[in-house]
Amino acid sequence: MAQIAYVNGAYVPLSEAGVNIEDRGYQFADGVYEVCLVVDGQFWDEAGHLARWGRSLDALSIRRPISDRALKIVMNQVVRKNRLDSALVYMQATRGVAPRNHPFPGDAVSPSLVLTARRFRLENSNQIAARGVNVITAPDIRWARVDIKSISLLPNILAKEAAQRAGAGEAWLLRDGAVTEGTSSNAWIVNAAGELVTHPKGHAILGGITRETLLHCAASLQIKVVEKQFSLADAMAAREAFLTSATNLVMPVVKIDEKKIGDGRPGPLTMRLREAYIRECRARAG
Amino acid sequence: MAQIAYVNGAYVPLSEAGVNIEDRGYQFADGVYEVCLVVDGQFWDEAGHLARWGRSLDALSIRRPISDRALKIVMNQVVRKNRLDSALVYMQATRGVAPRNHPFPGDAVSPSLVLTARRFRLENSNQIAARGVNVITAPDIRWARVDIKSISLLPNILAKEAAQRAGAGEAWLLRDGAVTEGTSSNAWIVNAAGELVTHPKGHAILGGITRETLLHCAASLQIKVVEKQFSLADAMAAREAFLTSATNLVMPVVKIDEKKIGDGRPGPLTMRLREAYIRECRARAG
Numbered sequence: 001m002a003q004i005a006y007v008n009g010a011y012v013p014l015s016e017a018g019v020n021i022e023d024r025g026y027q028f029a030d031g032v033y034e035v036c037l038v039v040d041g042q043f044w045d046e047a048g049h050l051a052r053w054g055r056s057l058d059a060l061s062i063r064r065p066i067s068d069r070a071l072k073i074v075m076n077q078v079v080r081k082n083r084l085d086s087a088l089v090y091m092q093a094t095r096g097v098a099p100r101n102h103p104f105p106g107d108a109v110s111p112s113l114v115l116t117a118r119r120f121r122l123e124n125s126n127q128i129a130a131r132g133v134n135v136i137t138a139p140d141i142r143w144a145r146v147d148i149k150s151i152s153l154l155p156n157i158l159a160k161e162a163a164q165r166a167g168a169g170e171a172w173l174l175r176d177g178a179v180t181e182g183t184s185s186n187a188w189i190v191n192a193a194g195e196l197v198t199h200p201k202g203h204a205i206l207g208g209i210t211r212e213t214l215l216h217c218a219a220s221l222q223i224k225v226v227e228k229q230f231s232l233a234d235a236m237a238a239r240e241a242f243l244t245s246a247t248n249l250v251m252p253v254v255k256i257d258e259k260k261i262g263d264g265r266p267g268p269l270t271m272r273l274r275e276a277y278i279r280e281c282r283a284r285a286g
Numbered sequence: 287m288a289q290i291a292y293v294n295g296a297y298v299p300l301s302e303a304g305v306n307i308e309d310r311g312y313q314f315a316d317g318v319y320e321v322c323l324v325v326d327g328q329f330w331d332e333a334g335h336l337a338r339w340g341r342s343l344d345a346l347s348i349r350r351p352i353s354d355r356a357l358k359i360v361m362n363q364v365v366r367k368n369r370l371d372s373a374l375v376y377m378q379a380t381r382g383v384a385p386r387n388h389p390f391p392g393d394a395v396s397p398s399l400v401l402t403a404r405r406f407r408l409e410n411s412n413q414i415a416a417r418g419v420n421v422i423t424a425p426d427i428r429w430a431r432v433d434i435k436s437i438s439l440l441p442n443i444l445a446k447e448a449a450q451r452a453g454a455g456e457a458w459l460l461r462d463g464a465v466t467e468g469t470s471s472n473a474w475i476v477n478a479a480g481e482l483v484t485h486p487k488g489h490a491i492l493g494g495i496t497r498e499t500l501l502h503c504a505a506s507l508q509i510k511v512v513e514k515q516f517s518l519a520d521a522m523a524a525r526e527a528f529l530t531s532a533t534n535l536v537m538p539v540v541k542i543d544e545k546k547i548g549d550g551r552p553g554p555l556t557m558r559l560r561e562a563y564i565r566e567c568r569a570r571a572g
Contacts, residue, residue, distance in 0.1 A: 005307060018304030019312060021291060021400045026305060027378065028439040029315035060444070090386060092313065099404070100376060102439075102446035102470060114307045118385070141430035143441050153314040153388075154438040155429050158346070160388035184388060 004081040006074050006115040008065075011081055014116060023112055025094030028102070029152035031112075032056035033092040037246045038079055039122055040086060042285035045246070046072070048209035056149045057093060061104070065093050065113035078117045087117045088247060092151060122278075125249060129274060132254035132266040133169035135243070137232060138162055140173035140180050140204075147203050156183040170243055172256065178229035181205045185245035189230055189238035190269050197234070200227040210244040210277070217276040223269070232256070240267025242274075250274035290367040292360050292401040294351075297367055300402060309398055311380030314388070315438035317398070318342035319378040322361065323532045325408055327371055328571035329361065331532070334495035342435045343379060347390070351379050351399035364403045373403045374533060378437060408564075411535060415560060418540035418552040419455035421529070423518060424448055426459035426466050426490075433489050442469040456529055458542065464515035466490050471531035472497040475516055475524035476555050483520070486513040496530040496563070503562040509555070518542070526553025528560075536560035 005017035024030035034053045037044045050068050057064055066074070071091070079087050094112045098105035138159040143152065159171040160183045170182040180199050181187050186208040188198045196218055201207045218225045235241055241253035241261045250273050252266030261267075291303035310316035320339050323330045336354050343350055352360070357377070365373050380398045384391035424445040429438065445457040446469045456468040466485055467473050472494040474484045482504055487493045504511045521527055527539035527547045536559050538552030547553075 007307060014308070015306070017307045019307055020301070021293060021303045021305055021378075021402070022300070023312070024443075026309070026312045027319070027437060028443050029437060030440060030443055033313070060440075092307075100402070102443045103450040104443070104447050116307070116386070139430075143429045144425075144427035145441070150440055151313060151315060152438050152440040154316060154346075154436055155431075157310075157314050157316055157388045157390070161390050164389040 003116070003118070004078065006078050006113070008112055008114070011077070017114065019112055019114065020097045022100060023094055023097045024105075025092065025112065025151060027100050029150065030060070030062075031092055031094030031151045032060065032062065032149050033090065033151055034149065035246050036075065036089045036091070037120060038084070038087040038089060038117075039120070039281070039285075042282075043075065044281040044285055045209045045213055046075075046285075048212060049246070052149060052207070052209060053091070059145075059148045060095075060150065062093060062095050063111050065111040074115055078115045082117045084117055084119055086120045086122060088120045089115060089117045091115045094151070129249070129251055129266065129271075132252035133243075134167065134255040135170045135172050135182070135253050136163050136166045136168045137174055137179075137257055138171040140175035142173070145203055146206055147201070149206055159183045169251075170253075172235070174232060175204065177231050179232060179235055182243050182245075185243040185248055185251070186211045187235075188242050188244065189235050190240035190267060191234070191238060194224075194239070194269070196223055196225040197230045198225070198227055199229055208244055210246055210249065213280060214244055214250060214273060214277055217273060217280050221272065221276055223273075236261070238262070240270045242267070242270040250277050289402070289404070290364065292364050292399070294398055294400070297363070303400065305398055305400065306383045308386060309380055309383045310391075311378065311398065311437060313386050315436065316346070316348075317378055317380030317437045318346065318348065318435050319376065319437055320435065321532050322375045322377070323406060324365055324370070324373040324375060324403075325406070325567070325571075328568075329375075330567040330571055331495045331499055332358070332571075334498060335532070338435060338493070338495060339377070345431070345434045346381075346436065348379060348381050349397050351397040360401055364401045368403045370403055370405055372406045372408060374406045375401060375403045377401045380437070415535070415537055415552065415557075418538035419529075420453065420541040421456045421458050421468065421539050422449050422452045422454045423460055423465075423543055424457040426461035428459070431489055432492055433487070435492055445469045455537075456539075458521070460518060461490065463517050465518060465521055467492065468529050468531075471529040471534055471537070473521075474528050474530065475521050476526035476553060477520070477524060480510075480525070480555070482509055482511040483516045484511070484513055485515055494530055496532055496535065499566060500530055500536060500559060500563055503559060503566050507558065507562055509559075522547070524548070526556045528553070528556040536563050
């Protein structure tokens with residue numbers, strides 16, 4: 001069966017799903033996106049993703065292409081039309097199509113909206129988590145507003161490509177000596193005191209929805225969390241390390257730049273948090 | 287007559303010119319572009335633009351979609367098919383269409399190539415130059431590799447929008463106290479000693495093709511040029527100020543953040559350089 005995409009009001013085969021070459025998303029990276037996880041027919045953290053979607057659009061002064069209520073219907077439809085039970089739903093909005101010119105076009109230009117869905121298997125993710133992933137490090141050369149979930153992702157893909165070439169699953173980004181986050185995930189360590197440490201929110205990281213839910217899970221498990229910068233040396237010396245994202249959930253990191261973290265196997269606290277996260281998402285969605 | 291665009295081998299009406307929603311230019315800003323000026327049927331600085339096109343593609347490890355020889359033919363055709371004599375030719379290449387995933391797709395994925403052309407009138411540009419333009423200033427929050435002419439332009443359009451709202455034609459960007467460049471042009475001043483000052487090349491500015499040709503013109507006119515950083519205070523105190531880009535040629539700046547530069551009219555050295563630039567481009571193209 002051909003994959004089905006949603007493009008500006010219509011459901012079309014993905015291979016025929018197009019936008020005009022003067023869409024500002026194509027010429028200026030003038031747009032935002034979200035990736036939402038669906039497991040066993042239920043959206044996880046849907047409210048959090050929709051809230052951030054709204055914040056990103058507001059930050060760039062892009063109008064909502066459709067209401068959140070209508071968007072939820074499209075999100076469900078794109079999963080259903082692709083006959084998926086567990087899926088990654090990708091949604092992107094841009095400022096729309098206008099003759100190429102840097103300033104925003106007038107209000108007559110409607111924003112563009114596209115959605116796709118593709119298969120996700122929680123079992124596969126669990127299998128990867130059982131082994132853990134390696135990360136490399138790279139300089140954080142991104143712009144100063146990465147808290148906006150924009151499609152301006154060129155530095156991210158360059159660092160992720162470097163990671164893949166090095167046999168790693170992610171690159172942790174270093175700015176002024178601190179690990180800010182990964183190219184598409186937040187970065188966490190468990191320090192010698194058994195505390196969770198992760199970079200504080202602000203303009204320097206994307207405030208992850210999975211990150212927020214995990215903070216809640218940690219509190220429930222009475223695990224102390226410190227939101228502060230940590231260095232590469234801190235990460236190398238950590239008991240455990242992991243990353244979070246909607247796609248990865250809670251994913252153990254077992255090596256950083258070829259150095260084993262702890263004993264080089266997924267950490268016990270990390271695995272407890274992963275289980276707690278999955279339980280929490282199922283409970284919230286149910 | 288409908289505008290005609292070139293998209294991956296075909297000439298099509300612009301309104302029907304589309305790319306797939308999974309083009310990496312649309313989802314990741316994974317592409318590069320050039321804007322070339324055609325005046326009276328002749329491309330200005332064509333060799334310089336093609337050389338930079340190649341450098342940008344190489345920097346991102348994107349294959350050339352077609353040879354430079356074939357590209358020149360398409361550049362000419364897109365002007366001819368739009369029945370233009372003077373035009374701005376826009377060309378963009380991206381890494382191509384692949385299922386959304388951060389790392390580069392395999393070599394089987396072909397890069398995408400699109401070109402458009404639209405009318406340019408040198409008389410209009412001359413009229414604007416006779417009055418000069420205002421600029422505002424804004425923090426330079428772009429990524430650390432703006433020397434690559436990528437389509438990752440979100441910070442640029444945000445600053446240009448701010449300029450337009452303030453009634454200005456450009457925003458000059460400030461990093462660590464220095465004016466780096468404009469959002470789509472290089473920045474220059476004439477200091478008290480009558481020297482031209484502009485930010486040195488490197489990762490912090492886009493090395494303009496117009497900038498290069500103007501350096502040559504200045505040398506011919508025996509005007510001293512100093513490629514070094516200058517501050518906002520230096521700019522405010524300058525005798526003259528101007529900006530350069532393929533679209534603007536050499537454009538006098540008469541106000542910065544509402545402060546008049548010199549007597550608030552286009553400077554004499556600036557206008558001499560503008561004339562020299564036009565003469566040089568005509569001579570090279572002829």
